[in-house]
Amino acid sequence: MPHRLVVSSLLCSLIPSLLLVGCKAPPEPQTATPVAAPPAETASVKPGINQDFLDPALDVTKYEQRFEGESREVFSQRARIAALLPLRPGMAVADVGAGTGLYTFLFAPKVGAEGRVYGVDIAPKFVEHITKAAAERQLPQVVAQLCSERSVELPAASVDLVFVCDTYHHFEYPQATLASIRDALRPGGELVILDFIREPGVSREWILDHVRAGEAVVTQEVVAAGFELVRREETPFLRENYVLRFRRR
Numbered sequence: 001m002p003h004r005l006v007v008s009s010l011l012c013s014l015i016p017s018l019l020l021v022g023c024k025a026p027p028e029p030q031t032a033t034p035v036a037a038p039p040a041e042t043a044s045v046k047p048g049i050n051q052d053f054l055d056p057a058l059d060v061t062k063y064e065q066r067f068e069g070e071s072r073e074v075f076s077q078r079a080r081i082a083a084l085l086p087l088r089p090g091m092a093v094a095d096v097g098a099g100t101g102l103y104t105f106l107f108a109p110k111v112g113a114e115g116r117v118y119g120v121d122i123a124p125k126f127v128e129h130i131t132k133a134a135a136e137r138q139l140p141q142v143v144a145q146l147c148s149e150r151s152v153e154l155p156a157a158s159v160d161l162v163f164v165c166d167t168y169h170h171f172e173y174p175q176a177t178l179a180s181i182r183d184a185l186r187p188g189g190e191l192v193i194l195d196f197i198r199e200p201g202v203s204r205e206w207i208l209d210h211v212r213a214g215e216a217v218v219t220q221e222v223v224a225a226g227f228e229l230v231r232r233e234e235t236p237f238l239r240e241n242y243v244l245r246f247r248r249r
């Protein structure tokens, strides 16, 4: 190819890109996005799991017998479980999925009159029960909070610790609920999850069927929601449950 032809064809191929470079908009300012947005959940991950709790005719006494019986290890080992938590006088704690208030009322003397324990639940009957029991026991630090299936409905940066006992597998919209827990926690606040060990071949059939996710999946989901795993507690006194401690990132 003659020299002139080569130069002109080179220029032809370069000019459009030079023009493009010249017209390019200035680069977007880089904003820090420390936490990736969680995937939007449009459908429940376990439809129907909370149906009985949402029944307006829920019999609280029946659930007191079920949740607060010695055959349930989160009841029989409740003092050891509570001792794992860094509870101090004056602290604000949320017991998310409080049920009959088993842990809400166990935490109340530990945070004292200057502290606060939110007993948070989606079931209006449990919330009514906690409100009534707190008044009867003269525990003004206990506040029952009705929440939604997607949000714990607590004020932003209002609590130091969130405890979720036997309830994570009941979250139908875990990413939305976790985002609301993250918002409710003060900087450096902790999320403690106690849930069933779910291992095919090891766990009971009922657990395999009832519990959606095992420990590894739970950890992945919580980390994706903006938490870091602090540690897995050593709990030789628990046969069927694990305890994970996370911190708000």
Ligand SMILES: C[S@@+](CC[C@H](N)C(=O)[O-])C[C@H]1O[C@@H](n2cnc3c(N)ncnc32)[C@H](O)[C@@H]1O
Pocket (backbone or CB within 6 Å): 050, 053, 067, 074, 096, 097, 098, 099, 100, 102, 103, 120, 121, 122, 123, 126, 147, 148, 149, 150, 151, 152, 164, 165, 166, 167, 170, 171, 172, 177
């Ligand atoms: C198996 S009970 C555990 C109650 C209590 N934590 C205990 O261990 O005794 C699960 C509780 O979680 C509540 N729950 C289910 N989904 C919830 C959500 N997204 N937010 C708050 N509470 C929820 C249910 O209404 C129920 O009271």
